[in-house]
Amino acid sequence: MEINxxxxxxxxxxxxxxxxxxxxxxxxxxxxIGLFNTKVAVFVTKSVGSMWCAYAFAILALISLPSAIKSxxxxxxxxxxxxTFLQLVLLPIIIVGQNVQAAASDAxxxxxxxxxxxxxxxxxDVHRISLQQSEILxxxxxxxxxxxx
Numbered sequence: 438m439e440i441n442x443x444x445x446x447x448x449x450x451x452x453x454x455x456x457x458x459x460x461x462x463x464x465x466x467x468x469x470i471g472l473f474n475t476k477v478a479v480f481v482t483k484s485v486g487s488m489w490c491a492y493a494f495a496i497l498a499l500i501s502l503p504s505a506i507k508s509x510x511x512x513x514x515x516x517x518x519x520x521t522f523l524q525l526v527l528l529p530i531i532i533v534g535q536n537v538q539a540a541a542s543d544a545x546x547x548x549x550x551x552x553x554x555x556x557x558x559x560x561x562d563v564h565r566i567s568l569q570q571s572e573i574l575x576x577x578x579x580x581x582x583x584x585x586x
Contacts, residue, residue, distance in 0.1 A: 448564075452557055454550040456543045486532025494525045 464475065484490060498521045505517035 450557075452550060452553040454547060456546060457539050482532060482536075485529050486536055487529060488533055491526055491529040491533070494529060495522075498522045498525050 466474075498517075501521060502517065505513050505521075508514070
């Protein structure tokens, strides 16, 4: 009984394609404020998550390098490297890397979705043909039984 219900659910299942942008409302909500927050977050992420922003941040960080070196203080130099350069420049580069990974993940999802749709279609067709064959066999058995009588 339970297996029959699982098979019925499996037959009724429709494969869905879920991409990164489909999950936006899950994070901030589907209301007006949630949509606004999502748009702002995506805009800022796309702006900061670009190599052009990384280059601009690197130039900005390099402006203060001569002062850090002139101080001769190792704490200031290390602070400049860790806090100014690494944090400022690596942030956009990390976001760019994440965007590349998300795009690759979405491409895999689309490919997997197309494959699942094809498998689903073929399986449905095989099931349909199997039902037709069962009907034909049933009719042949009935005819055979009638001939025997």
